[in-house]
Amino acid sequence: MTVMEKLCILGDAAKYDASCSSSGVERPGSGRNVGSAAAAGICHSWSADGRCISLLKVLLSNECSYQCAYCVNAADRDVPRASFEPDELAELTLAFYRRNYIEGLFLSSAVRGTPDRTMERMIDVLARLRRSDFGGYIHMKAIPGASPELLSRAGRLADRMSVNIELPSRHSLGLLAPQKSADAILSPMGQLAASIRENAEERRQYPHAPTFAAAGQSTQLIVGASPEDDRQILSLSQELYRRYALRRVYYSAYIPVSSHPALARITRPPLLREHRLYQADWLLRFYGFEAGELLDTSAPMLDEQLDPKCGWALRHPEFFPVEINRAPLYTLLRVPGIGGVSARRIIAARRYGSLTFEDLKKLGVVLRRAAFFVTCGGRTMPELRMNARTMRQALLRDARPDLGPLCRQLSLFDPVDTRPSAGLIEEG
Ligand code: SF4
Numbered sequence: 001m002t003v004m005e006k007l008c009i010l011g012d013a014a015k016y017d018a019s020c021s022s023s024g025v026e027r028p029g030s031g032r033n034v035g036s037a038a039a040a041g042i043c044h045s046w047s048a049d050g051r052c053i054s055l056l057k058v059l060l061s062n063e064c065s066y067q068c069a070y071c072v073n074a075a076d077r078d079v080p081r082a083s084f085e086p087d088e089l090a091e092l093t094l095a096f097y098r099r100n101y102i103e104g105l106f107l108s109s110a111v112r113g114t115p116d117r118t119m120e121r122m123i124d125v126l127a128r129l130r131r132s133d134f135g136g137y138i139h140m141k142a143i144p145g146a147s148p149e150l151l152s153r154a155g156r157l158a159d160r161m162s163v164n165i166e167l168p169s170r171h172s173l174g175l176l177a178p179q180k181s182a183d184a185i186l187s188p189m190g191q192l193a194a195s196i197r198e199n200a201e202e203r204r205q206y207p208h209a210p211t212f213a214a215a216g217q218s219t220q221l222i223v224g225a226s227p228e229d230d231r232q233i234l235s236l237s238q239e240l241y242r243r244y245a246l247r248r249v250y251y252s253a254y255i256p257v258s259s260h261p262a263l264a265r266i267t268r269p270p271l272l273r274e275h276r277l278y279q280a281d282w283l284l285r286f287y288g289f290e291a292g293e294l295l296d297t298s299a300p301m302l303d304e305q306l307d308p309k310c311g312w313a314l315r316h317p318e319f320f321p322v323e324i325n326r327a328p329l330y331t332l333l334r335v336p337g338i339g340g341v342s343a344r345r346i347i348a349a350r351r352y353g354s355l356t357f358e359d360l361k362k363l364g365v366v367l368r369r370a371a372f373f374v375t376c377g378g379r380t381m382p383e384l385r386m387n388a389r390t391m392r393q394a395l396l397r398d399a400r401p402d403l404g405p406l407c408r409q410l411s412l413f414d415p416v417d418t419r420p421s422a423g424l425i426e427e428g
Pocket residue numbers: 064065066067068071072073074075109110111177
């Protein structure tokens with residue numbers, strides 16, 4: 001099999017992994033080595049299925065010995081199989097890099113033989129690249145069950161490491177990925193967190209000490225394959241952020257590939273649910289929300305029609321209205337339509353005088369949403385006469401009405417959709 005044929009199979013097989021964002025490392029080229037990494041993130045293009053691939057995102061092998069029910073590469077699936085030799089993949093990566101096709105490598109692999117054997121081969125690729133003075137970004141997936149020594153070696157070579165948690169509960173993991181265990185996933189996460197912390201401390205004292213996974217660690221969670229609700233998923237994410245200092249939890253809508261009896265019966269990936277989980281995750285990380293505030297046992301799923309901040313605000317009328325000229329940052333951040341940047345602008349601007357609704361617009365506040373929840377100098381926006389029901393209707397009108405049908409994977413090869421509603425990300 002030629003390298004090109006392997007690349008077609010293994011590049012395609014890697015597209016199911018969502019954890020490909022690569023921001024966080026600043027390493028300018030030294031003039032002597034090849035390449036550099038930028039802190040602002042180096043993957044800003046998208047694969048045919050809408051996922052980010054400015055990294056060369058590839059599996060070392062898809063010849064898997066495991067039987068994860070949700071996975072297209074499971075041992076019993078009838079799919080084309082291939083494996084790179086470590087030197088082939090290292091040379092390919094360097095060749096792409098030199099031609100400016102990519103800015104780094106995202107390397108994952110099926111478990112070929114044993115976890116240790118697989119990790120050794122992946123580390124071999126990274127070691128070859130670094131020996132060739134490859135200074136580009138490398139994100140490597142750790143294989144659950146591989147030995148701690150191999151994990152340490154990998155962390156010295158990669159910029160970011162990740163161990164996929166895969167499913168939101170031990171029960172589902174046991175049912176759908178019987179060869180994996182929660183402990184085999186969480187213990188490398190713990191080891192990585194400790195090593196990253198120690199390395200940061202070491203580099204504070206000795207700035208030239210070698211780095212260890214300087215861009216931190218992340219994980220991926222499959223959404224919709226198993227019965228856990230959004231509340232369980234967000235609580236797990238919050239716990240992972242706290243306990244293992246993860247940079248990101250990636251949510252990947254389950255793509256139905258199997259008729260395994262324990263898998264959810266769905267026909268399409270739940271992309272809108274994935275999108276709402278990313279929004280809620282953002283609220284956990286940057287807006288001071290707790291998972292238990294966003295969802296509870298009486299409302300365990302995110303509202304698919306409204307973004308999670310609007311949903312929370314409608315359920316908590318006692319928190320509003322917020323007086324723009326007095327509220328602290330923490331409170332401003334809870335108002336729909338006010339993002340981190342506009343909240344800080346409000347705090348800076350009101351030092352010089354009382355703010356009006358007109359000022360808020362200039363400061364970047366999305367008044368279409370915020371107006372229902374704030375007062376300026378004790379006054380609501382003049383034309384607003386709202387109750388909870390009409391407020392929800394107005395917020396729904398503001399949410400894009402055609403959001404549902406648009407939530408499908410974008411294709412690199414379809415005609416470009418130029419409608420203003422083609423993007424799905426909302427602010428504030
Ligand atoms: S270990 Fe499981 S998830 Fe990973 S490639 Fe093999 S079957 Fe797929």
